[in-house]
Amino acid sequence: MLGIAASVFAQVIARYVFNSGLAWSDEISRFMMMWGTFLGAAALIRLNEHITVDVFMSMMPRKIQTATGILTQLISSYIAYILITQGIGQIGKQWIQLSPALQWSLGAVYLVLPVAGLYMLAYSLANLAALVMGKQLTGSTSDKPLEL
Numbered sequence: 001m002l003g004i005a006a007s008v009f010a011q012v013i014a015r016y017v018f019n020s021g022l023a024w025s026d027e028i029s030r031f032m033m034m035w036g037t038f039l040g041a042a043a044l045i046r047l048n049e050h051i052t053v054d055v056f057m058s059m060m061p062r063k064i065q066t067a068t069g070i071l072t073q074l075i076s077s078y079i080a081y082i083l084i085t086q087g088i089g090q091i092g093k094q095w096i097q098l099s100p101a102l103q104w105s106l107g108a109v110y111l112v113l114p115v116a117g118l119y120m121l122a123y124s125l126a127n128l129a130a131l132v133m134g135k136q137l138t139g140s141t142s143d144k145p146l147e148l
Contacts, residue, residue, distance in 0.1 A: 001036065003032050004033060010025060011026070019118025026101075031109050035061070035112045038113065038116035042120045042123060044115045045119075045127070048137040066136075069131045069137060076127075077094065077125060080117045080118075080121035080124055083117030084113070093107075094106040
């Protein structure tokens with residue numbers, strides 16, 4: 001987020017002080033946002049902190065909560081598998097295409113899809129194993145702020 005803020009700030013300064021915009025600023029901000037979004041989603045799976053509506057789940061018996069948690073982790077694992085396989089396909093298709101301003105390979109930009117997918121898959125499987133072994137995942141019902 002700091003990199004995005006610095007890039008946008010540099011663009012504002014260049015545009016209003018020097019009367020000339022930076023061609024690369026929007027592009028690099030977009031790429032950093034993509035990487036931050038996908039890696040942040042993986043981190044939230046690890047911490048079990050994705051947005052949930054658990055008003056009714058907290059009233060359910062523990063077995064139903066565990067079964068729902070297992071189903072959620074299986075779905076998350078499947079989505080991670082799709083990110084990995086489709087991301088690898090996109091990298092292959094986009095590798096020779098260059099971004100307009102930075103002239104970076106778009107395949108390198110799309111590399112975030114399988115990388116984040118691998119993290120998501122690993123974290124989902126670890127959460128699934130914990131649920132199967134009878135441990136309760138923490139995070140989804142907590143009101144504490146996310147610690148970095």
